[in-house]
Amino acid sequence: MASIMMKNRQGTSRLTQLCATVLLAVAFVTMPAVLAARAGVDIQEVKSDSGVTAWLVEDYTVPIITVRFAFKGGTTQDPAGKEGIANLMTGLFDEGAGDLDSDAFQQRLDEVGAEMSFSATRDAIYGQMRMLAEERDNAFDLLRLAVNSPRFDQQPVDRIRAQLNTQIQRALRDPNEQGMEKFAKALYGDHPYARRSDGRLESLGSVTPDDLHALHKRIFARSNLHVAVVGAIDAETLKKELDRVFGPLPQDPDLVPIERTQPKLGQVVHHPYNLPQATLQLVYPGLEREDPEFFAAYIMNHVLGGGTFSSRLFNEVREKRGLAYGVGSGLQTSDYSDALVIGTSTRADRAEEALAVMRETISKLAEEGITEDELTTSKTYLIGAYPINNLDSSSAVASTLLELQRDNLGIDYIDRRVGYIEAVTKEQVKAAAQRLLKSEPAILIIGPELKKEE
Numbered sequence: 001m002a003s004i005m006m007k008n009r010q011g012t013s014r015l016t017q018l019c020a021t022v023l024l025a026v027a028f029v030t031m032p033a034v035l036a037a038r039a040g041v042d043i044q045e046v047k048s049d050s051g052v053t054a055w056l057v058e059d060y061t062v063p064i065i066t067v068r069f070a071f072k073g074g075t076t077q078d079p080a081g082k083e084g085i086a087n088l089m090t091g092l093f094d095e096g097a098g099d100l101d102s103d104a105f106q107q108r109l110d111e112v113g114a115e116m117s118f119s120a121t122r123d124a125i126y127g128q129m130r131m132l133a134e135e136r137d138n139a140f141d142l143l144r145l146a147v148n149s150p151r152f153d154q155q156p157v158d159r160i161r162a163q164l165n166t167q168i169q170r171a172l173r174d175p176n177e178q179g180m181e182k183f184a185k186a187l188y189g190d191h192p193y194a195r196r197s198d199g200r201l202e203s204l205g206s207v208t209p210d211d212l213h214a215l216h217k218r219i220f221a222r223s224n225l226h227v228a229v230v231g232a233i234d235a236e237t238l239k240k241e242l243d244r245v246f247g248p249l250p251q252d253p254d255l256v257p258i259e260r261t262q263p264k265l266g267q268v269v270h271h272p273y274n275l276p277q278a279t280l281q282l283v284y285p286g287l288e289r290e291d292p293e294f295f296a297a298y299i300m301n302h303v304l305g306g307g308t309f310s311s312r313l314f315n316e317v318r319e320k321r322g323l324a325y326g327v328g329s330g331l332q333t334s335d336y337s338d339a340l341v342i343g344t345s346t347r348a349d350r351a352e353e354a355l356a357v358m359r360e361t362i363s364k365l366a367e368e369g370i371t372e373d374e375l376t377t378s379k380t381y382l383i384g385a386y387p388i389n390n391l392d393s394s395s396a397v398a399s400t401l402l403e404l405q406r407d408n409l410g411i412d413y414i415d416r417r418v419g420y421i422e423a424v425t426k427e428q429v430k431a432a433a434q435r436l437l438k439s440e441p442a443i444l445i446i447g448p449e450l451k452k453e454e
Contacts, residue, residue, distance in 0.1 A: 041391060043401065043411050046229075048239045050247035054227035055401045055411060056238055059394060063133040065231035067143070068398040069246075070124040070406060072224040073255045076192040076336070077215065084168075084199015085207045085215055088161060090118035090125060092212065095156035097145035102156045105142070114139040116146065122193060123335040124406065125219055130395070133232040136241070144245045150216060152209040161207070164198055171198075176279055179271030179446035187263040187283060187442055193337060221253035222246060228401035230394040260336045266440040270449055278351035278447030279343070282358065285436050286331055286338030289407045295420045296432035297331060297340075302378045303370045303429075304362065305329030305342055310377070316361045317344060323354040333407075340436050352450045355443070366437035369430030379421050386417065 044056045075086045094109065094116045096102040109116060112135040118127045127147070131139035171177040181196060188194035198204075225246060229238055263283050287297055305313040305328045317327045327344035342362070346354040370378075390400040391414075404413050 041397060041414055044235050045411055046235045046238050046242070048242035048247065050222065050243045052222055052225065052227065052242040052246045054229050054238060054242055055405060056233070056235055057230045057397055057401070058234060059230055060232045063232050064130060064394065065133055065136060065229065065233050066128070066130050066394045066398045067227070067229050068126070068128045068402045069225060069227040070126045070402055071219050071221070071253070072124055072335070073219040073253060074121045074124045075195070075197040076122055076258050077219060077256055078192070078195070078199070081203055082207055082211055083195050083203040084164065084197070085211060086120040086125065087198050088157070088164060088204060088207060089212050089215055090120045091160040091164070092152055092156055093118045093127070093146040093150050095160065096151035096153050098149045100145065101151065101153065108142055112138040112142065114142060116143065120197065122197065136233065140241045140245055147220065147245055148248050152212040154209060157209055157212070161204055164204060165201055168198055168201055168204070175271065175273040175275060176446055179279065179444060182271050183269050183281065183444040186267060186269045188261060188337070189264070191261045192258060193261065193334070218254040221250045223251055224253045224255070226402055226405040228398045228405065230398045230401070258336050262337060263339050263442060265442045268443045268445065271444070271446045272449060273447055275447045276348055277345050278348045278445065279345045280351060280355055280358070281341065281343040281444040283442040284340040284342070285439050286333065286340050287436070288338055289333045293428065293432045293435065296424050296428040297436060299375065299378045299382070299421070299424055300365070300370065300429045300433045300436070301329055301331050301340065302382060303374045304365055307378065307381065312361050312365060313342070313358060316357050317354060321357060323350055323357065327358070348447045351445065351447060355450065362437050366433045369426060369433060372426060375426050375429065379424070382421055383418050
């Protein structure tokens with residue numbers, strides 16, 4: 001993602017200085033306690049005159065405002081031959097906008113004590129900004145420029161492209177990166193999910209400023225936008241800022257239609273490499289976020305490998321046999337595909353044993369389901385950990401609210417979530433396990449070839 005690239009900028013912003021003083025004294029003590037105590041966060045739906053909707057949590061604990069937003073249409077919108085353009089674009093929004101060139105824009109960000117970043121995923125373009133409440137007007141004006149009038153000047157384009165090229169060249173020498181790319185192609189074929197999000201040297205090299213302006217114009221629109229705001233700002237003030245920042249955008253995007261797809265299972269993909277450590281990944285069917293069996297599958301995954309230190313896979317693979325440092329599983333719900341992914345890394349000479357243990361553990365869960373104790377323990381953890389993992393800071397709250405909007409879960413989801421989890425029965429978990437784990441998985445092996453079973 002472009003947001004993690006080094007920009008080589010000097011100096012410390014006023015916001016960073018404030019965070020180092022006030023937040024250490026207040027946020028790490030007061031805010032987590034306040035937010036954890038009120039797991040039912042007070043969320044307001046704010047709709048501006050131009051039709052932009054945001055979810056707002058007012059919090060005056062510290063004089064900071066956090067804004068996160070997402071436009072549907074990420075790297076899947078990269079044109080053929082221009083793969084990597086969306087990722088490149090996200091590294092350029094703070095590299096000049098409006099009448100401010102790159103240096104002037106960065107200087108203004110420092111002067112107003114604001115932090116801005118953008119990133120691209122397969123399904124969306126994300127943006128975020130943190131600002132001092134006293135500099136709200138100036139900070140939102142910079143965000144307005146970045147969202148509506150990015151410059152994409154040639155010099156910054158070449159500099160950010162050079163950074164991405166370095167990452168691509170490094171990936172070309174990384175056997176794990178190469179194996180994952182090979183696996184993605186085997187799973188998704190010609191679908192955009194099979195492509196590298198950062199593109200290739202040749203495709204990235206063909207991108208021009210005009211291409212970047214065209215992609216920005218196609219994706220940035222009001223009807224495919226979600227916004228979450230947390231901090232020292234009220235609803236009426238936010239309405240005006242939403243109109244100022246996002247109001248000038250067109251109503252509708254011009255997105256290329258993307259078909260839903262499912263990973264091709266029942267295949268073994270081997271990326272041979274003489275490594276002392278082998279990487280194993282198994283892909284099983286998934287389910288959509290709105291599927292009625294989602295929470296049963298959610299608990300099943302927690303017992304299988306999502307619970308880390310308490311999971312069956314962790315117990316069987318690491319604790320009992322010492323085959324790996326870690327092993328885990330996760331439900332992946334994307335806009336156009338879903339999967340249950342299980343993975344680990346182990347000594348190359350024990351990879352065959354590790355894979356056999358993983359498959360035996362998975363098969364047993366599919367056949368027998370989970371115990372009553374596992375059900376109770378999982379529910380307790382999944383209910384109790386949510387505020388800690390998702391609501392322990394303003395940034396975490398904003399991220400959570402944004403994803404709830406993207407998943408269309410409703411503004412009262414946090415309150416309803418506990419009931420959904422508590423309602424799951426052991427029988428429902430077993431049914432979900434049989435639905436997802438009975439299929440023959442797709443398997444990735446990075447490292448020496450495993451011995452053939454006799």
